Every structure is written in structure tokens, then in C-alpha cells.
Amino acid sequence: MSKRTFVLLILLMTLSLVGIIFVQVYYINGSLKTEKARFRATVNADLNYVSNELGKREVDKYYNEYQNLDTEKKADSATVSQLLIYQQNNNTKETLIFTSSVLEENYKLTSTLFDIGLDSIGIKSIIGTSSTEVYKNEDLTDRDLGESPITRIISSGTISQAQRSAFENAFKALRKTAPIHQRVSENEIRDLLKSTFAKDGINLDFEFAIFANDLRTKVESDGFEYDKDSNYSIPVFTDENKQTPYKLLVNFTNDKEFILSSILWMILLSFLFTLIIMITYGGALYQLIKQRKISEIKSDFINNMTHEFKTPIATINLALDAIRNPKIIEDKEKVVRYLGMIKEENKRMHAQVENVLRISKLEKNELNISKERLNLHDLIEDAITHVELIVEDRKGYIKTFLNAEQTSVLANESHFTNVIVNMLDNAVKYSPEAPEIEVYTENVGTNILLKIKDHGSGMSKAAVKRVFEKFYREHTGNIHNVKGHGLGLAYVKRIVEDHQGYVSVESEKDKGSTFTIKLPLIS
Incomplete structure (x- = not known):
């Protein structure tokens, strides 16, 4: 329309x-x-x-x-x-x-x-x-x-x-x-x-x-x-x-x-029916605007997904063409290198599909999340290992300030590790220069706070309000310098809320962002 x-x-x-x-x-x-x-x-x-x-x-x-x-x-x-x-x-x-x-x-x-x-x-x-x-x-x-x-x-x-x-x-x-x-x-x-x-x-x-x-x-x-x-x-x-x-x-x-x-009954009935019509009209108008926004977001999502898949598919095609070259196929070192590239690109596409499936299952309440007693500091250390090679490759660093004395939480190890990884990955993506990331923990009452701070590009006030919406990405025109499809932080929000926690963000344009997760402690 x-x-x-x-x-x-x-x-x-x-x-x-x-x-x-x-x-x-x-x-x-x-x-x-x-x-x-x-x-x-x-x-x-x-x-x-x-x-x-x-x-x-x-x-x-x-x-x-x-x-x-x-x-x-x-x-x-x-x-x-x-x-x-x-x-x-x-x-x-x-x-x-x-x-x-x-x-x-x-x-x-x-x-x-x-x-x-x-x-x-x-x-x-x-x-x-x-x-x-x-x-x-x-x-x-x-x-x-x-x-x-x-x-x-x-x-x-x-x-x-x-x-x-x-x-x-x-x-x-x-x-x-x-x-x-x-x-x-x-x-x-x-x-x-x-x-x-x-x-x-x-x-x-x-x-x-x-x-x-x-x-x-x-x-x-x-x-x-x-x-x-x-x-x-x-x-x-x-x-x-x-x-x-x-x-x-x-x-x-x-x-x-x-x-x-x-004529009071007539006035009351007229008022009631008019109110119903107004509420229905407001609801219909809201749904129209919402559907229009969703349509726009889905269009952006399709464009982003297409762009995300085009690069690995092109890389895989080039690697396969190279392997088929008689000169290359005899060079085992190069074949191994190209096979490694194909595997990594395939893994990237698989990870993107998994993120989409996770959100879909969360929407349908089909995602099975079993929880157990875990140490939040252990989950943080595990998540850091997933991104530290990328950070080091970009000449950046991740500093930890784990000051919380009580760290026991009721959580799902796999999903909550993914939450922390997504947040760290988000900090890396939105750091145009070498990533400078700081991770903090502290106890506040009966809760533990996890803060992940970066010194990257930050976000506008409008983006801060909508950053946890599904499919949402801050518009940067047709420039796809940041990979992603707007599902990572939506996934983070749903998982944290399922753990009876709360996630928020503070950000300023060109000065970086700080994401905070608040979780209840268990004795």
C-alpha cells in the first residue's frame, strides 16, 4: 500500500x-x-x-x-x-x-x-x-x-x-x-x-x-x-x-x-455505541500503522538477510570454483584453506538461521528453557572466549571488573551464554575502531547486575527506545557496514525476561553504549 x-x-x-x-x-x-x-x-x-x-x-x-x-x-x-x-x-x-x-x-x-x-x-x-x-x-x-x-x-x-x-x-x-x-x-x-x-x-x-x-x-x-x-x-x-x-x-x-x-437511555446507548466505534476505529488505525511498520521492517529484514547471505554464498562459490581449478586442486594447502572458508561461511549462515528459528520458537512459546543453579561469572568467562579472537584480530580488548560477591543465579546455561555472546558481539559490531569493551558485575540488594560497556558509535535516542524490537535496526541508508538482521537483542530481551530479569540500555551517539542486565540471586 x-x-x-x-x-x-x-x-x-x-x-x-x-x-x-x-x-x-x-x-x-x-x-x-x-x-x-x-x-x-x-x-x-x-x-x-x-x-x-x-x-x-x-x-x-x-x-x-x-x-x-x-x-x-x-x-x-x-x-x-x-x-x-x-x-x-x-x-x-x-x-x-x-x-x-x-x-x-x-x-x-x-x-x-x-x-x-x-x-x-x-x-x-x-x-x-x-x-x-x-x-x-x-x-x-x-x-x-x-x-x-x-x-x-x-x-x-x-x-x-x-x-x-x-x-x-x-x-x-x-x-x-x-x-x-x-x-x-x-x-x-x-x-x-x-x-x-x-x-x-x-x-x-x-x-x-x-x-x-x-x-x-x-x-x-x-x-x-x-x-x-x-x-x-x-x-x-x-x-x-x-x-x-x-x-x-x-x-x-x-x-x-x-x-x-x-431520553437518558438514548443518550447512554448512543454514547456507548459511539465509544465502541471510536475504540474500534482507534484499534483498526493502530493495527494499520503497526502492520505498515511491520511491512517496512520485514522489507528491511529481507534486504539485510539477502545481503548477509550474498557474501557467504559468493565466498563459497569462489572457493568451490578455485578448488575445481586443476592447478589449485593439486595444492593441498590451498584446498584445505578453501575448505575452511567454506565451512566458516556455512557456519555463519547456519547461525543466522538458528537466530531466526529461536525467535520464532519464543513467539510460539515452544522454546524449552530448563534452568539450574549457575555461577554468572562462569557464564561470562565462557561467553568471552567466543568473541575474544575476533576482538584480538581487530586489535581491541575486553576488560572484566567482576566485583559481585554473590553470583548464583537460576538460569539456562546454553541460552544465557548466547545472551552474553550476543551482547558482546553487538559491542564489537558497533565499534568502528578497535573494540574497547568493559564487563562489570555488582550486587544490588537481592539482585546481580551485569553491565557490558563499549566505546563505539552509540545510538540515537529514537534507536534506544526501539533497540529491543524484533527486526529493528537503525537505518544507515544502503550502507551495510554492520552485519546483522535485527534479531539478536530481541532474543536477549525475551530470554532475560524469561529468567525474571530486566535488560536496559544507555547510549549516546558517537560515545558508545552500556547494556545492563538485572537478575535475581538465589541463596
Whole structure:
């Protein structure tokens, strides 16, 4: 896969994920708006029911009282008048009929407000003025009431079902002269609202108040706060023309949480599925990048292996061609020399194949590693013998500073010797000049530290982080001045970890590297 195709694929996947998240947010936002509208519609319907019920209850109360009167009292104008007209003074039996429908008694106003000159801002004009006509009960029937339903009720003492509507309209016109707190109580409104909301599943705390001409009345709950944007309102006690100065206002303390809870399951599921998609996308992206890196590493590995095998194969071919030469084949010394070269090159290729097979077996957990009590210093001395001829041939040296007093470890002799050999061989490879290698041991607590230090080319910080990765080799362009295929240190790491140890490296470019192995001691 080309780099351009890879980038395009990632870009398309990212855009798709962003699009899915955007659609989810848009859908949830739309659902939230729908739920808000549904909640408002439900509350408004409930308030409309409460408004109608309050008016109906008031009419029914007086209508039932009238129906329960004796036949004689139904025809008695004074009795009926006391039911239908606001009776102010029971001692004088004088009936007061207000000509204004706006009563100062409705409002939460005290005399102190007027004493300090509040009426200068026109509070009286807001409330309105009212005049009162006083009639003796015996004079009420003589008042010019015309042919109103009330007149017919008083004169006939009876009311038919057909006259019920006219009775209600006449009653409403008369009752609106009474103060609102005498028409309905706070408890009555609260109970009616609570039961009505409960039928629609709205079990929320609420506060309410009745306003008259946009001013507070005495009918309100203690915690009510006016908020134009959050209050729900409905006219109450309307007359036959659907007009009224009164409005019932209601607000909820946690309606937003209630609305949100109705679609909470949808939000949680959307979040969960989106999170799964994001995790899956991240995993897929990680695997794509990882596979791409592995592909690049394997390409480098194949190139390195090809280069590693080309030299010994070419050497073997040249040696065989030389041996086949009639002049050479008669020279036993040269034949032995060429045969030795063939053997050494064959051994090199065999060692490289063995390293690959070791890593493969480690990956599959098929490598059988039996451990026994060993002396780490003995393993170090044995490993040094494998590389000291190469070091001497390059005019270098290996110095040992084996200062650890306790050296017993639980290890596999063959594999751990290979670990030390690989590290020494690595130090030799990355020493452009004569190899200068120092080997240290020391005890730290219940552990023993093995340090192998060289003064070679060192590594960059990026290489230090990845030096123990399988197939990894620091890029040096097409120059193969260092033999290898990136498996030696990966093998070292796996074997050390299998021995419950830890391996690390410190390095600086052009100043060399120090590899440290930490192993637990056994008593």
C-alpha cells in the first residue's frame, strides 16, 4: 500500500467517524427539543384542565347550594341574593355590588406602601378605582336587573337544565367582584395541580401563584419566583367572553433534568455505541500503522538477510570454483584453506538461521528453557572466549571488573551464554575502531547486575527506545557496514525476561553504549 493510499484511507475513516458522531449529536438534540415541546404541551393541557376545573368547582358549589334550598327559599330573593352577590355586612343586611372588577384586596399591598407615597407612581391607577352601590335586601328585587337569568331565578324560584349555562354566566359576572383569595385557596390549587400532573407522570416539585393584571395576588406558594422564560401560565376564572384579569403561573424546580431523563437511555446507548466505534476505529488505525511498520521492517529484514547471505554464498562459490581449478586442486594447502572458508561461511549462515528459528520458537512459546543453579561469572568467562579472537584480530580488548560477591543465579546455561555472546558481539559490531569493551558485575540488594560497556558509535535516542524490537535496526541508508538482521537483542530481551530479569540500555551517539542486565540471586 502506497503512502498516499494509506493517508487517504485514514482520512476517509476519520471523516466517517466524525460524521457518525455529528449525526448522533444532531439526532439527540432533535429528540431533546421534541421532548421539551411534548412536556410543555402536556403541562399546558394540564393547566387548561386545572383552570376549567377551578371555574367549574366554584360554579358547582353555589349551584348545588341553590339546588339544596327548600322550595320556599328558592323563591326568596334575599336568600338567592346572598348566594350570588358579594354580601359585605351581615349586621345591616346591606348588599354591596362592586362596579369595578379589579379589587385592591387581591394584591399583596400594605398601607405602608401608600404612606410612603408609592401611589405617586400610579399604583392606584394600576389597581383601578371601585365604587360600591348599597342596597337593602328588600330593595334588591326592585333594582333594574332587567330580564337577566338572576332575575328569572329569583322570580321563579326554579332553574331548568337549559338555563344552567345562563346561570353560570350570570354567576361568573357577579363572582368576579370578590377578591381572589376568597374564591380559591392555595391548598386547593396545589392539590389539584399535583393530582393532575401525576396522571401524566409529571412527579416534579412545583411552585405557583395567581397574578391579577400582571401583579401578584395573595394566592401563591411560598417558594414561587417569577421568571418570564420558565413560567407556565393559564387564564383562570374567565367570564362568558373568556376575559379575566387572573392568570395562574406555575414553575418547576427541576424540569430540565426530568426532560433529559426521558431520553437518558438514548443518550447512554448512543454514547456507548459511539465509544465502541471510536475504540474500534482507534484499534483498526493502530493495527494499520503497526502492520505498515511491520511491512517496512520485514522489507528491511529481507534486504539485510539477502545481503548477509550474498557474501557467504559468493565466498563459497569462489572457493568451490578455485578448488575445481586443476592447478589449485593439486595444492593441498590451498584446498584445505578453501575448505575452511567454506565451512566458516556455512557456519555463519547456519547461525543466522538458528537466530531466526529461536525467535520464532519464543513467539510460539515452544522454546524449552530448563534452568539450574549457575555461577554468572562462569557464564561470562565462557561467553568471552567466543568473541575474544575476533576482538584480538581487530586489535581491541575486553576488560572484566567482576566485583559481585554473590553470583548464583537460576538460569539456562546454553541460552544465557548466547545472551552474553550476543551482547558482546553487538559491542564489537558497533565499534568502528578497535573494540574497547568493559564487563562489570555488582550486587544490588537481592539482585546481580551485569553491565557490558563499549566505546563505539552509540545510538540515537529514537534507536534506544526501539533497540529491543524484533527486526529493528537503525537505518544507515544502503550502507551495510554492520552485519546483522535485527534479531539478536530481541532474543536477549525475551530470554532475560524469561529468567525474571530486566535488560536496559544507555547510549549516546558517537560515545558508545552500556547494556545492563538485572537478575535475581538465589541463596
